[in-house]
Amino acid sequence: MAGESETADRTGAAEVALDRQDLREVTAFAAACAQEVLAVFEAERPGDARPRDAIDAAREFAGGGERGKRLRDTAWAALKAAKEADSGAAREAARAAMAAAGAAYLHPLAKATQVKHILGAAAHAARTAELAAGDDRAVGAARVERAARRTTPAVVDVLARYPAAPPGGGRVGELIRELDAHLRP
Numbered sequence: 001m002a003g004e005s006e007t008a009d010r011t012g013a014a015e016v017a018l019d020r021q022d023l024r025e026v027t028a029f030a031a032a033c034a035q036e037v038l039a040v041f042e043a044e045r046p047g048d049a050r051p052r053d054a055i056d057a058a059r060e061f062a063g064g065g066e067r068g069k070r071l072r073d074t075a076w077a078a079l080k081a082a083k084e085a086d087s088g089a090a091r092e093a094a095r096a097a098m099a100a101a102g103a104a105y106l107h108p109l110a111k112a113t114q115v116k117h118i119l120g121a122a123a124h125a126a127r128t129a130e131l132a133a134g135d136d137r138a139v140g141a142a143r144v145e146r147a148a149r150r151t152t153p154a155v156v157d158v159l160a161r162y163p164a165a166p167p168g169g170g171r172v173g174e175l176i177r178e179l180d181a182h183l184r185p
Contacts, residue, residue: 015108015110020067022158025155026117027058027061029121030058030100033125034096034121037093037132039093040092041085044085044087050094051097054075055097057074057075067105081097089131093128095124106158110161112164115180116165119159119176120176143175144178147179148179148183159184165180
């Protein structure tokens with residue numbers, strides 16, 4: 001990850017200790033969160049495998065696979081699938097899959113924006129559940145609690161190396177901050 005170190009030097013951001021196993025742990029968590037809502041997308045677009053492919057690529061990396069072209073390509077494809085979905089819930093489910101594949105690209109920079117790589121799939125999954133339940137925020141809060149229970153000590157350890165989640169990001173940003181607050185000591 002030498003290129004990432006150079007970026008840290010140019011931007012002046014402090015570096016965070018981060019190794020391949022940390023990335024695998026974060027990606028496994030993200031894939032599990034996205035998997036929970038994949039059926040929402042597939043119910044609307046049963047012939048579209050792009051979000052499933054992104055989750056599969058994330059799982060493959062988490063299980064010891066390479067971090068490379070397949071992850072990037074499937075993440076971009078899941079994002080395109082999100083843009084083509086008709087319902088908000090299906091769009092968010094595809095974004096959860098995109099975030100799962102993208103979790104492998106968490107950077108070792110001490111920037112609050114990096115928290116999105118760690119918790120983004122969980123937040124998009126929570127938003128999916130909210131929208132599928134008629135925009136019921138209690139459902140989203142329950143999904144945040146569920147994600148907090150699913151989070152492993154290794155993921156919490158990685159999260160603790162970064163600043164708290166940043167402001168903004170609409171409802172998904174709010175859900176990221178809620179989950180972040182649950183997980184920090």
